[in-house]
Structure formats: C-alpha cells, structure tokens
Amino acid sequence: MNTIIQAEIPQQLCQQAQLLIQQGWATNLQEVINEALRRYVESHEGSLSEAFIQDDVAWGLHGDVDI
Numbered sequence: 001m002n003t004i005i006q007a008e009i010p011q012q013l014c015q016q017a018q019l020l021i022q023q024g025w026a027t028n029l030q031e032v033i034n035e036a037l038r039r040y041v042e043s044h045e046g047s048l049s050e051a052f053i054q055d056d057v058a059w060g061l062h063g064d065v066d067i
Contacts, residue, residue: 017032026032 017029020026020032021028
C-alpha cells in the first residue's frame with residue numbers, strides 16, 4: 001500500500017532532482033524522493049535506536065523522569 005504525501009521543497013532542490021532525472025539517474029521525481037527518504041531513514045535508524053535505549057535505561061534507573 002502506498003501513501004500519498006504533499007510537500008514543499010526549495011526550487012533549487014527540485015531543479016537538482018530534475019537534473020538527475022534528465023541524466024538518467026532516476027526515471028521520475030517519485031523515484032528520487034523515495035530513494036532519498038529511504039536513505040535518510042536508514043542512516044538515522046541507529047541513532048533512533050540508541051535514543052530509545054537511553055530513554056529505557058534512564059527510566060529503569062530513575063523512574064518516570066525526562067532526562
């Protein structure tokens with residue numbers, strides 16, 4: 001199942017994406033955005049997991065407090 005989103009991006013970023021498409025690096029803007037989002041999520045998975053672990057440890061050590 002796909003989700004449709006609407007987003008505003010800077011004109012220069014859109015032009016750079018269009019250039020990649022013209023150069024054959026992607027077939028369309030959707031492909032560029034999907035790949036960019038996938039790479040972003042993958043590159044931040046470790047830091048998200050680490051943050052969740054730190055929150056769990058803080059909760060285990062100190063109870064229900066925000067650290």
